[in-house]
Amino acid sequence: MTVLWLLVVPSALLFVSSLNVSRSLRAGQPPIGIATLTVSAAYILAVSLPAHQLKSHQRSSKLSSLGVGSNIVDIRLARYEFLAALALICLFLGENIVAIARTKLQKPLASTTRTGHQISDRATYAALLLVGLPYLAVAAQTSRATAFGARASTHGQGFLVVLGLCVPLAASIGVLHHHWRSRALCATSLIAVVLYALLSGTRSPLVLPALSFMYVQITDGTRTRSLGRRAVAGLVVLYFSLDIFVGLTSYRGQIASGQKVSFDQAFVEPLSDPTKNLVSSGGLDTFDGLVLAVNADRSAVGAKGSDPLKGILNLVPYQIWPNKPTFLSPVVTHYYTDFGGNAGIFLSGPGYAYLVWGGTVGIIAMWLLLGVSIGKIWHSGSSSIVKIVALYGVLRFFVAGDAFDLSYTLNILLALVLGRGLVWMAERLRLHIRGEGSAAPPGLRPSVPGDSLQTPYP
Numbered sequence: 001m002t003v004l005w006l007l008v009v010p011s012a013l014l015f016v017s018s019l020n021v022s023r024s025l026r027a028g029q030p031p032i033g034i035a036t037l038t039v040s041a042a043y044i045l046a047v048s049l050p051a052h053q054l055k056s057h058q059r060s061s062k063l064s065s066l067g068v069g070s071n072i073v074d075i076r077l078a079r080y081e082f083l084a085a086l087a088l089i090c091l092f093l094g095e096n097i098v099a100i101a102r103t104k105l106q107k108p109l110a111s112t113t114r115t116g117h118q119i120s121d122r123a124t125y126a127a128l129l130l131v132g133l134p135y136l137a138v139a140a141q142t143s144r145a146t147a148f149g150a151r152a153s154t155h156g157q158g159f160l161v162v163l164g165l166c167v168p169l170a171a172s173i174g175v176l177h178h179h180w181r182s183r184a185l186c187a188t189s190l191i192a193v194v195l196y197a198l199l200s201g202t203r204s205p206l207v208l209p210a211l212s213f214m215y216v217q218i219t220d221g222t223r224t225r226s227l228g229r230r231a232v233a234g235l236v237v238l239y240f241s242l243d244i245f246v247g248l249t250s251y252r253g254q255i256a257s258g259q260k261v262s263f264d265q266a267f268v269e270p271l272s273d274p275t276k277n278l279v280s281s282g283g284l285d286t287f288d289g290l291v292l293a294v295n296a297d298r299s300a301v302g303a304k305g306s307d308p309l310k311g312i313l314n315l316v317p318y319q320i321w322p323n324k325p326t327f328l329s330p331v332v333t334h335y336y337t338d339f340g341g342n343a344g345i346f347l348s349g350p351g352y353a354y355l356v357w358g359g360t361v362g363i364i365a366m367w368l369l370l371g372v373s374i375g376k377i378w379h380s381g382s383s384s385i386v387k388i389v390a391l392y393g394v395l396r397f398f399v400a401g402d403a404f405d406l407s408y409t410l411n412i413l414l415a416l417v418l419g420r421g422l423v424w425m426a427e428r429l430r431l432h433i434r435g436e437g438s439a440a441p442p443g444l445r446p447s448v449p450g451d452s453l454q455t456p457y458p
Contacts, residue, residue, distance in 0.1 A: 007044070007048050009085040009088065009089070010040040010041075010043040010044050010047075010048065010085065010088060011040075011044075013036055013040045013088055013089070013092050014037060014040035014041060014044075016033070016092075017033035017034070017036040017037035017040060017092065018037055020032045020033040020096075021033055021034055021037055021218060022218075022222050022227065024099070025218070025219060025222040025223075026222055030378045030379050031215075031218065031219075031378065032095060032096065032099040032375075033092065033095050033096065033099075034095075034215070034218075034378060034391065035091060035095055035370075035371070035374045035375075035378075035391055035394050035395075036088065036091050036092040036095055036371075038211070038214070038391060038394075038395050039088060039091060039394065039395055039398050040088060041238075042395055042398055042399055043084060043085070043088055043398075045242075045275070045278065045284070046278075046284055046286035046287065046348075046398075046399050047080075047081055047084045047286060047287050047290070047348075048081065049275060049278065050278070050279050050284070050285075050286070050287035050288070051077050051080070051081055051287055053279070054077065054287075055077055059279060061288055061291070062279075062285055062288045062337070062339075062345060063288055063291055063292055063336075063337065079294075080287065080290050080291055080294060083290065083294065083350050083351075083354060083360065083363060084287075084290060084348065084350045086350070086360065086363055086364065086367075087349060087350035087353065087363050087366075087367040087398070088367075090363070090364050090367035090368045090370075090371060091367050091368075091370060091371040091374075091394075092371065093368060093371060094367070094368045094369070094370060094371015094372040094373075094374075094375060095371045095372075095374060095375040096371075096375075097371070097372055097375070098371075098372055098375030098376050098379060099375060099379070102379055120423065121173055121176075121177060121383070121385070122177070122180060123423040123426075123427075124170075124173060124416075124419045124420050124423055125170050125173045125174050125177075125185075125419075126170075127419040127420075127422040127423050127426075128166040128167070128169055128170035128173070128415065128416075128418075128419040129166070129167065129170045129188070129189075129192060130422075131163055131166045131415075131418060131419060131422065132163060132164065132166035132167035132170065132192065132196070134163060135160060135163035135164040135166070135167070136164075136167070136192070136195050136196065136199060138160065139164070139199035139200055140199055158315075158317060158318070158411070161411060162411050162414050162415045162418065163415075164196065164200055164202070164205075165205055165411060165412050165415040166415045166418070166419060167192050167193060167195075167196040167205075168193060168196060168205040168206055168208045168209055169205075169208060169385070169389075169412060169415050169416060169419070170189065170192070170419070171189040171190075171192065171193050171208070171209040171212075172208040172209045172211070172212040172385060172388060173212075173385050174186070174189045174209075175189070175209050175212035175213050175216060176212045176215070176216060176384050176385060176388070178216070189209070193206065193209065197244070197248060198251075201248060201251065201252040201255070203244070203245055203248050203249070204396060204400075204408070205412070206241075206244070207392055207395065207396070208388065208389070208392055208412070210237065210241055211388050211391055211392055211395070212385075212388050213234075213237060214234060214237075215384075215388065217230040217231075217233060217234050218230070239274065242274035242275060242278065242282075243267060243270050243271050243274045244267070245274070245278070245282050245284070246270045246274055246277055246278060246282040247266040247267035247270055248266075249282050249283050250265065250266040250267075250270075251263075251266040251267070254266065284346075284399070285345040285346050286346045286348045286398075286399050286400070286401070287348070288345060288346075289329075289345045289346040289347040289348045289351055289401060290347070290348040290350060290351040290401075291351075292332060292333070292336060292337075292345065292347065292351070293332065293347040293348065293351030293352060293354055293355045293401070294351060294354055294355075296332050296335075296336065296355055298355060298356075298358075300335065301328065301331050301332045301335050301355075302328075302331065303328060303332075303355045303356045304356060305356055305357055305358070307328055307356040307403055308356070308403050308406060309403070310324075310325050310327060310328075310403035310404075310407070311403035311404065311405070311406025311407040311410065312406070312407070312410070313325065314327075314403070314404070314407040315407060315410060315411075315414075327344075327402050327403055327404045328347065328352070328355070328356070328402055328403065329343075329344035329345070329346065329347050329400075329401070329402040329404070330342060330343055330344035331344070332344065332347060332355070333345050346399060346400045346401055346402075347400075347401040347402060348398070348399070348400070348401040349366075349367070349397045349398040349399070349400075349401040350363050350367070350398075350401070351401055352397075352401035352402060353365075353366035353367060353401075370394055370397070373390075374390055374391065374394050377390045378390075378391075385416065386413070386416070389409060389412050389413060389416070390409075392409065392412070393405060393406065393408075393409035396408065396409065
């Protein structure tokens, strides 16, 4: 079984999922297999490509302390790719189990309307941008060299993180609604996201508006039968997204080390081939982390089946619980390698499942559960932005692989609750002044009819 042969699995699932998504949208149903579609593309970039680069000696492994270098034999490479492909297959099965079960039971979609007050997505968009401005202001006043150099070692700033997440979250909501056909709002989102990226140096939240863009292109393309043209647009966006992914890492490194910032070196030079340095410069060490996780000793690194609960426990403020459990990725990384700093390399979602839930069976169980969970969310009456956030969580977990990914996804949902809560309070105050009574509290459900993407089409 060769590495190139294993590329057939994600390619086939990418193709089948594309057909399923298009077919279900045309039938007026939620997109069946959208998570498999997204993660299959990530598999090619984060697993297949790095494995090929190792086999062809285009790069060396980060795991020299494990004795795993660029001379790794083909059969071992194939084993790690097979484990990642197994996770992908289980995700596909889980999503389709939900779709088949709903079809057999003839269960309709959950109602997308609620009695009482509804929270407008447009108002939420404005509130999130307004809330994100203090974060950008604080970030602008902080030394970026100090902030970037202290990444993963700073504690007690969870609230600031939530405030910062409001910016890409607002942009994601705007993209879902085509920014309400307003060029001014579109420009506002673009400027806010660029400022967020440059001031925070954080990359992964930028995936939120990218996923919203992908979803809009798929739904619009299905409705107008222009999927081919929109697929080309999606590939162009992916190309520049990879450049930004690599460029932001270089940009952060320049500032943290006190070098003069060179935007040409960070963002222009990688344009010739953004995939070339995804691992070495971009830090996309998903495949290397998979190798590390599969070879790690569970007892030595303290891996337990309950480890995913850390994602929820981490929401407790550091000021209340200063000795919160450490996430597994840095523990495993520092136990086996001389990786500097307090962070760790990506263990990958399949690698994490293998390590904490006991081998291949653990991968099957965890990724089936994820497939069923994301399938149920996309078939529920939750708002489209909640579904996008859930999709982001699955994608992030596949690439990174730690309980921290759950915690980070929950922080994004907290940012959404914050934005909608502010809108609710403002509306309640307005109604109180006018003497029209009070409003019901907000949640994560849809907004006013027609204001949130509850149907397959925006």
